[in-house]
Amino acid sequence: ANLVLLGPPGAGKGTQARKLEETFGLIQLSTGDLLRTAVAAGTEAGKKAKAVMEAGELVSDDIVIAILRDRMAEPDCAKGVILDGFPRTTVQAEALDTLMQDTGQSITAAISLEVQDDAMVDRISGRYTCAKCGEGYHDRFKRPETEGVCDRCGGTEMTRRADDNAETVAQRLKAYHAQTAPLIAYYNDKNVLHRIDAMRAIDAITKEMKSVVQMAT
Ligand code: AP5
Ligand code: ZN
Numbered sequence: 001a002n003l004v005l006l007g008p009p010g011a012g013k014g015t016q017a018r019k020l021e022e023t024f025g026l027i028q029l030s031t032g033d034l035l036r037t038a039v040a041a042g043t044e045a046g047k048k049a050k051a052v053m054e055a056g057e058l059v060s061d062d063i064v065i066a067i068l069r070d071r072m073a074e075p076d077c078a079k080g081v082i083l084d085g086f087p088r089t090t091v092q093a094e095a096l097d098t099l100m101q102d103t104g105q106s107i108t109a110a111i112s113l114e115v116q117d118d119a120m121v122d123r124i125s126g127r128y129t130c131a132k133c134g135e136g137y138h139d140r141f142k143r144p145e146t147e148g149v150c151d152r153c154g155g156t157e158m159t160r161r162a163d164d165n166a167e168t169v170a171q172r173l174k175a176y177h178a179q180t181a182p183l184i185a186y187y188n189d190k191n192v193l194h195r196i197d198a199m200r201a202i203d204a205i206t207k208e209m210k211s212v213v214q215m216a217t
Helices: 013-024 031-041 044-054 061-072 075-079 090-102 117-125 166-180 182-189 202-216
Strands: 003-006 027-030 081-084 109-114 127-130 136-138 193-197
Touching: 003 013, 003 182, 013 027, 013 081, 013 136, 013 202, 027 031, 027 061, 027 075, 031 044, 031 061, 031 081, 044 061, 061 090, 090 182, 109 182, 109 202, 117 127, 117 166, 166 182, 182 193, 193 202
Parallel strands: 003 081, 003 109, 027 081, 109 193
Antiparallel strands: 127 136
């Protein structure tokens, strides 16, 4: 299976992708994570992306498509991917269709996580992740069992993202509505779209997503 997760910042794309990854043996592929790795490594693409990401705007299609294509070419992706944060523009969606066709694959389902904008600022501003394994936590909604210790890997170093301040989050929401929301209609036209109410508890959303994926495959 190959899944696309759509949804504004804070909708829970990363949180849910991790859960589906374990259940279905798929690879989570987050262009946000790939870009942050490029920024940290100081690559050419990373240098160009840094300021754009800090402003909450979208990195250019050329850069993102190249990064995604390279990662998809690695052998582990052959078992199927969960695309978290890609595509984000029509140009990216068309590039993905071409890539899928060229490799004899297709998009099994595109899941739109539907939320209310005003709740997203709260969700994002309390968020942090384990530096070692990337597991996500939240000051109010999802704390580790032992304070400061990752439930998943036992790591003790937690990090917060540079673009998770209120001003940048507002810009990221704007970019989502202007450039990414049109992809809901794009995938609806291809008959692979599933809309899910993502204002509920994390586990209830996971349950519904699992049944969507099971029915689609
Ligand atoms: P990216 O890293 O993709 O960030 P984003 O889309 O803004 O999404 P987030 O990671 O903020 O949110 P999420 O939906 O994954 O939510 P999460 O599960 O963490 O992109 C960052 C930047 O990179 C972009 O702004 C852009 O510049 C660039 N970029 C990336 N891809 C690009 C592309 N394709 N093209 C161009 N530029 C690109 O959940 C959030 C928090 O809420 C967590 O703490 C979680 O525990 C909690 N939570 C989750 N679900 C629930 C729930 N149901 N109830 C309560 N709390 C919840
Ligand atoms: Zn961890």
